[in-house]
Amino acid sequence: MATESRKPPEGPPAVELKNVRKVFDSETVALDGVSLAVREGEFFSLLGPSGCGKTTLLRILGGFEVPDAGEVRIAGQDMKDVPPFHRPVNTVFQNYALFPHMNVFDNVAFGLRMKRLPEAQVRRRVEAMLELVQIADLARRRPHELSGGQKQRVALARALVNEPKVLLLDEPLGALDLKLRKELQIELMRLQMELKITFVYVTHDQEEALVMSDRMAVMRDGRIEQIGLPEELYERPRTPFVARFLGTSNLIEGRALEPHAIETPLGPLRVVAELTPGRDYLLSIRPEKLRLSRAPSGGPNEVRARVRDIVYTGAENQYILSAGELELIAYTLNADISEPGYEEYDYGEEVFVRLPPENLVVVGG
Amino acid sequence: MVVPALFMLVASFLQRGPHGTLVGPPTLANYLRFFGLTEAGFDPLYLLILARSVFFALVVTLITLLLGYPLAFAIAQSRHKEALLLLVVLPFWTNFLIRIYAWIVIFQKKGVVNAFLGMLGLDPLTLYPSWFAVYTATVYTYLPFLVLPVFTAVERVDWTLHEAAQDLGAGRFRSFLHAVWPQTLPGVVAGVLLVFIPALGTFVISDLLGAGRVILIGNVIQQQFGVVRDWAFGSAAAYVLMGLVLLGLWLYARRAGEEGLDRLV
Numbered sequence: 001m002a003t004e005s006r007k008p009p010e011g012p013p014a015v016e017l018k019n020v021r022k023v024f025d026s027e028t029v030a031l032d033g034v035s036l037a038v039r040e041g042e043f044f045s046l047l048g049p050s051g052c053g054k055t056t057l058l059r060i061l062g063g064f065e066v067p068d069a070g071e072v073r074i075a076g077q078d079m080k081d082v083p084p085f086h087r088p089v090n091t092v093f094q095n096y097a098l099f100p101h102m103n104v105f106d107n108v109a110f111g112l113r114m115k116r117l118p119e120a121q122v123r124r125r126v127e128a129m130l131e132l133v134q135i136a137d138l139a140r141r142r143p144h145e146l147s148g149g150q151k152q153r154v155a156l157a158r159a160l161v162n163e164p165k166v167l168l169l170d171e172p173l174g175a176l177d178l179k180l181r182k183e184l185q186i187e188l189m190r191l192q193m194e195l196k197i198t199f200v201y202v203t204h205d206q207e208e209a210l211v212m213s214d215r216m217a218v219m220r221d222g223r224i225e226q227i228g229l230p231e232e233l234y235e236r237p238r239t240p241f242v243a244r245f246l247g248t249s250n251l252i253e254g255r256a257l258e259p260h261a262i263e264t265p266l267g268p269l270r271v272v273a274e275l276t277p278g279r280d281y282l283l284s285i286r287p288e289k290l291r292l293s294r295a296p297s298g299g300p301n302e303v304r305a306r307v308r309d310i311v312y313t314g315a316e317n318q319y320i321l322s323a324g325e326l327e328l329i330a331y332t333l334n335a336d337i338s339e340p341g342y343e344e345y346d347y348g349e350e351v352f353v354r355l356p357p358e359n360l361v362v363v364g365g
Numbered sequence: 366m367v368v369p370a371l372f373m374l375v376a377s378f379l380q381r382g383p384h385g386t387l388v389g390p391p392t393l394a395n396y397l398r399f400f401g402l403t404e405a406g407f408d409p410l411y412l413l414i415l416a417r418s419v420f421f422a423l424v425v426t427l428i429t430l431l432l433g434y435p436l437a438f439a440i441a442q443s444r445h446k447e448a449l450l451l452l453v454v455l456p457f458w459t460n461f462l463i464r465i466y467a468w469i470v471i472f473q474k475k476g477v478v479n480a481f482l483g484m485l486g487l488d489p490l491t492l493y494p495s496w497f498a499v500y501t502a503t504v505y506t507y508l509p510f511l512v513l514p515v516f517t518a519v520e521r522v523d524w525t526l527h528e529a530a531q532d533l534g535a536g537r538f539r540s541f542l543h544a545v546w547p548q549t550l551p552g553v554v555a556g557v558l559l560v561f562i563p564a565l566g567t568f569v570i571s572d573l574l575g576a577g578r579v580i581l582i583g584n585v586i587q588q589q590f591g592v593v594r595d596w597a598f599g600s601a602a603a604y605v606l607m608g609l610v611l612l613g614l615w616l617y618a619r620r621a622g623e624e625g626l627d628r629l630v
Contacts, residue, residue: 064528084531085540097529101547110543111533162533 012076013037014166014198015044015061020070022056022222030056031067032222038166038200038215043192045201045209048219049245054202055094057219058168061200062091075165085114090159091168095175096151098143104130104154105139111162129161132191149180160191166198173208185212206246210234218242234286236361243284243363250290250328251363252283260357265326266303270357282364289359290330292319293352294343301355307345319345321353328353377600387596395601411585411602418582419609422564425503429511429560432504434553437515450516453509461506465573468502469493472574494576502570507563511556518552554617562610582606 015038022031031053038044046054059065060072063084072079075088090111098107105126112122130136133153143151152172159167172188173181189212192199203209209216210230217227218241226233226242237243240251254264256275261268262283275281296302305323312318314334321328330353335342345351377395382388401409440449456464471477472493479489492498522545530540568583582602589599 062528062532064531083536084528085534085536089532091529091532093525093529095525097523097525099526099529099544099547110530110535114530114534114539158533 012040013073014040014042014075015200016071016073017057018071018073020057020060020067020072022053022060022065022067029222031060033070034219034222034224035070036217036224036227038198040198041196043189043199043201043212043214045203045213045216046219047203047206047209047216047245049204052219053222054204054219055170058091058170058200058202061166062089062168063087088165089168090162090164091170092152092155092159092172094170094172096143096155098151098154098158100143103140103142104135104146107143107154108158108161110158115162125161126157129157132194133157133160133187148176149184152176152184156188156191160195160197163195164197166200169199169201171203172201174203174205181208188212210246218245220245237284237363240282240284240363243361248287248329249284249363250287252285252326252360253280254283255280265324266355269355269360270300271360271362272357273360273362275362279365281362284361284363285355285359287318287329287331288316288333289356290328291354291356292330292332292343292345293354294345296352297354299354300357301360303353303355305351305353307347307349307351310345310347317344319351321351323353373600373603376596377604379597381595381597384594395598396605398598399602399605411582414580414585415582415605415609417580418565418567421500421503421567421581422561425500425507425564426557426561428500428504429508430553430557433508433511433556434515434549436508437512437552438519440512441516441519453512456505456509462569462573464506465502465570468498468505468574472498472501494574494578496575496579498574499571499579502574503564503567506570507560510559510563514555514559515549515552518549522548558614565610566606 015036017037018035020031020034021029023029034053034057046057048054056065060067061074061079063079063082077088079087099110102110108129109122109126112125117125127136127139130139133156135150135153135157138146138150138154143154146154155172169188173184176184185208188199201209201212213230215227215229216233218225218233220241226238228236233242234246237246237249240249243249243251252264252266252269254262254269256262256277256279257268258277259274260272261270262275262281264283269283271283291297291299303323305321305328307319308322308327309320310317311320312334316331316334319330319332321330332343376387378391378393379387379389380392380394397403399411401407401412436453440446440453443449469476472495473479474489474491474493476493478492482489526544526548527540530544531537535543566583566586567581568587571579571581571584572587586599586602586606589595589602593599
């Protein structure tokens with residue numbers, strides 16, 4: 001399922017933003033010239049820390065905020081002066097925003113009734129949708145009688161029943177506990193594939209974005225830092241911010257000696273990227289890409305380090321290493337001790353660390 | 366609170382003695398008289414006054430709602446919320462009677478309104494005494510009792526529901542109707558009750574601005590306790606009025622179900 005959905009769908013953009021700018025109270029810049037295109041049928045995530053502008057972007061798509069400059073197109077249509085109730089989108093709000101005085105059925109039926117569809121048709125579509133999100137038995141309940149996960153399903157059904165061109169989701173799983181969140185992540189992906197509706201998904205949870213998205217954008221201070229496939233962003237971050245925000249990263253400064261060699265505090269390192277000799281660069285390497293060993297392996301980019309701290313997380317061991325004045329973090333999978341090549345290291349032990357050139361990524365210069 | 370009410374309940378089953386004393390034996394005569402069942406035959410005088418009073422209170426409540434609801438919204442969404450709220454409660458800082466007399470000054474033959482009309486070259490109007498003056502002053506008096514609870518409800522409105530409704534295709538009016546109005550309903554119910562019940566028993570305003578020509582059930586009761594000194598009949602009339610209010614509340618609570626009861630208290 002994952003490989004299938006990861007293929008970026010072809011077709012015209014479902015959402016297109018060009019140089020969108022939004023300033024609040026004439027001083028707080030929420031969006032600073034954002035351009036992006038979301039393809040039809042795509043699961044697209046906007047990821048970033050709070051205050052990065054991702055929610056503002058979503059609200060602009062929903063029509064709840066008006067951009068100060070730039071162009072917004074949804075399904076090819078210019079959204080200038082189009083109010084929320086005339087847009088081909090629906091929103092799943094952060095705190096669900098269910099109507100407290102209506103039961104689940106009426107909440108889900110709301111959008112169809114606003115379109116004045118015949119009641120028989122409303123009933124049929126609402127029932128089918130409740131079935132799809134597996135809450136058919138809750139139709140007569142009021143929102144206050146539901147659990148967080150059930151409310152989330154109602155909010156989802158209420159939006160999806162209108163068959164929007166684009167579904168906007170604002171941290172929909174933010175208020176749920178971890179286990180339920182994982183469950184609903186899978187459920188959301190299933191629904192998205194089944195209904196083939198474009199999802200624009202706002203989250204600050206990097207793992208959630210990596211798991212669910214076809215493509216994603218990392219945002220910071222009202223700008224997009226990088227857009228791409230999840231594995232692109234994780235494996236090939238282009239900025240130190242992306243490297244650090246998506247998981248953990250070892251950042252190493254250095255000055256290029258040759259097109260493929262760079263002088264760093266760890267000594268000269270080989271890289272795959274083409275560098276300009278004499279220029280300064282910032283390199284990133286993921287903790288799980290570091291190779292530890294007791295004896296030198298003879299490969300390139302091998303340095304000596306000392307184990308300063310060990311964090312046991314269950315699935316992996318995290319080693320905090322001192323290499324000269326640099327601190328490196330290395331993860332090793334907590335495999336069976338009898339497995340060949342598996343080693344555990346002790347506090348204070350001297351180890352060899354290899355930084356494979358193909359995993360050293362230039363994130364700044 | 367209970368003792369005077371109990372005293373009145375007892376009094377309503379007694380009779381008027383010499384010099385306005387209360388004497389036995391217990392009787393239903395006061396109640397029968399109120400409902401027009403006298404020895405001389407059916408006389409609906411008091412029932413008509415009661416009907417007129419209910420009509421009066423309904424109209425006052427409706428006007429207060431039409432004025433007060435938007436006003437409460439405007440205040441809640443204004444930048445100068447505190448100052449405006451202060452203006453709403455400011456009248457409470459002056460004596461009620463003085464405020465009613467002020468309306469006489471405004472409405473009387475050579476009053477403020479007619480002076481203004483004169484300046485425009487228009488003929489003076491007879492605004493005092495009149496039903497118009499009584500309505501105006503009553504609405505003015507009870508407006509804050511509606512504005513304050515509605516204001517509180519508006520302050521607590523979850524506006525994301527308004528956004529959600531619009532997101533689902535409701536235009537601004539329908540979104541208000543389905544997503545905002547229901548949220549303010551508890552405030553509206555509280556405000557309506559706070560206006561309707563005292564308006565139903567109004568006597569000072571109708572007495573002063575109606576100059577004896579506007580008779581409401583409140584005036585009848587007050588006269589029994591004052592001028593006529595028939596406390597027994599006055600108590601009976603007061604209890605009929607109270608019964609009517611309680612009946613109304615009970616009907617409302619029953620229709621709204623348990624939720625309605627929650628809202629009442």
